[in-house]
Amino acid sequence: MNAVSGAARFSHRFEGLRERLPGARLPWLTALRDGAAATFATLGFPTRRAEAWKYTDLAPIGDAGFDEPLTLLEGSVALPPAGAARAVFVDGRFRADLATLDGLAFSARSLAGALDEVEGPLGALAQPARDAMAALNTMLFEDGLLIDVQDGVDGGVLELLSVATASERPQAFHPRHLIRLGRGASLTIIETAMGTAGAAYLHNPVFEIGLEEDARLTHGRLQQESRAGFHLSTIYARVAGGAVYDNFTLNAGARLVRNEIHVALTGPKGACHMNGAQLIGDGQHADTATVLDHAAPDCASRQTYKTVLAGRARGVFQGRIHVHQAAQRTDGYQMNQALLLSEDAEMDSKPQLEIYADDVKCSHGATVGALDADQMFYLRARGIPEPAAKAMLVEAFLIEAVEQLPEGLLRERLTDAIAGWWQGQEAAA
Template identity: 70%
Template sequence: MSAIATGAEGFLHRFDGLRQRLPGARLAWVQALREAAAESFRAQGFPTRRLEAWKYTDLRLVADAGFEEALSVVDAEFALPPAHSRWRAVFQDGRLREDLSTLEEAPFAAASLAAGLSTLEGRLGALARPAEQALVALNTALFEDGLVVTVPAGVAGGVLELVSLASPGERPAAFHPRHLIRLEAGASLTLIETATGPAGTRYLHNPVYEIELAEGATLTHARLQQEGSAAFQLGTAYARVAAGATYDNFTLNAGGKLVRNEIHVVLEGPKAACHMNGAQLLRDGQHADTTTVLDHAAPDCASRQTYKTVLSGRSRGVFQGKIHVHQVAQRTDGYQMNQALLLSPEAEIDSKPQLEIYADDVKCSHGATVGEIDADQLFYLRARGIPEAQARSMLVEAFLTEAVEGVQDAVAREALQAAVTGWWEKAA
């Protein structure tokens, strides 16, 4: 096995060498899951721009990087993000760091996936589709750990933090955490994720989330992606939302060199709801892609999507959003909006909103706008003695406020707002 093997074959060689060392090696069902995923990845390879879903995002930088799996935890000092809760799960290079985590006496069950694999047959892989998505296949073949969360029926779980840290190092490393979140009937939880890493260190963070919300459950899922400047993050989330349940997702992309955030949500019970909002704050040289697929598969469901992108320098943003309304999904109420603010003539945004409707009684709309900072508003602030950098920062922050204010949970909203405040002044 070559340490510098690249492309799909490089990852497949590492899988061949690691299969007996990966968690669950003695569990037949886990091995079968990994083997099938490896074969799917072998057949698909890395997605290319010839695929419609990847038309605007080129993964050649990732495929050619020659990543190695992080086989041991590097002994490094970390500055943990500010705490938003007493309950926190900290992962380093995709593995749970129990010494940095605080999960005792929580009103929910939260534990290492690797430690509890023998109890997860039928749950692990229930929502993910590795046969259709190459990066999910790669994760399924090579995952080493993740967080398994279960909130019992009727329990208000409060706030849980999930922190992902990447180790500094000269050799590019890849890690593929698998997170399973289940809320039973009437339960609630706020999950705040933060992903960070050292500037200049090249690594691949390829997480997959499988989220199940039972009848009447509510999950607020806030994701702060603040990876290192040379990092790649390619995340895929699946959520299944039962009758009367609500999935409230907000993703802030502010770090990384190349990032793709892909979300698949199925509203499978009447009066289920989904809010998928987000912001992308891109500096020179960054590429961020948000792709959403929302299936309205039951009647009387509502969905709202508002994504905003701010681009400076030679950066590129992508938004692809598809709403699929099945024939049974009468009285669907779906809304989707993507807005971009260009701060540089060299910045680029690609927007592709889609509606696919097979029901008759629906209220669905989508739209996209692209513009620059309003010169009159900038002049108004400058005329009142506000320096240009601060004035631009105020206008950028105001542009983003609508998306952030859509987050219902106050703790999550404050964490996101803190990351947005003053971004332009820091980026300028």
């Protein structure tokens, strides 16, 4: 089955669910969904003929024949220990009985129950008319998290946990998350995506994030989906003057991953930090694509991505920095580095700079290599076993990306995930 016929299944499913989706009686939302459905029916899943998808083949998603999740919203679900206030989604739907959102200094609630309040913000940043995955999400989303942090409020830390359960047939869910931080507000989100071992599913979340002047959002993302799952996420963020969007993404699970991040710096002295690590084992494919629009003067951006590949793994990094003519005195930096632990691993890297201003400081770089033989010899000569020596060198390679994080729960969670991934590779060897 090809990607076109796979897309037709989703279009057919939308027609069957159209009158039962949340907000079906809201004319503006119906029009938004119908427009997205028309776009998706025309575009279908992206193919490798599109430059942005040159290295990633979505045909396996079309072949899988995903169903919508079951309607059951109750029952026990195994969750990791909570370290902060938490919002929980099971198979893409908010579970109030598993959430701990009482006493927050800001508003965090189910999007499905507040759709009559989000006309305008919903769909303002995502581009379903041009982006097939955003269109798929827009036409089929059932729920998501709606966050509103008022001016000057420090929201502390919030965990956003997505859990996929096992089912007889593969299932797909498309949560839509809207996040707004008011002027001078701050918040840390620790987002974790996980699934039942062996479960096959498609998790296709879309985030729309708006930061007002001088706001700061730290967005830590830990992707630990089932090794049979597919994770396709898209983030759209608009950063006003003086505001900071700080994103760290760790890919350590799923069969096929695509993380796409679009950030627009729209006001003077805004900043964006997009850092991350991809830990890819045998048979996995992980693609990180970033698009950073410098649309205002005196803004800064930093990107550092590290990829470690074992077995027959394939990694992709595509990073584009677009500096508009008005964005004088832009300071942009991008670095992508890959460490190959196997001769069968493959890494594709495509950094891009598109500059229309004349007073800028922008640079990018990319490296791909294996473990340093001299360093391995040095460690082995001092009695360190080969697995331990490899672990030390891999950790040293990743430290530059991880140390961008502040001390605290987020850094602890990501550090533990890196250690757990390496232990899994050793056990599989």
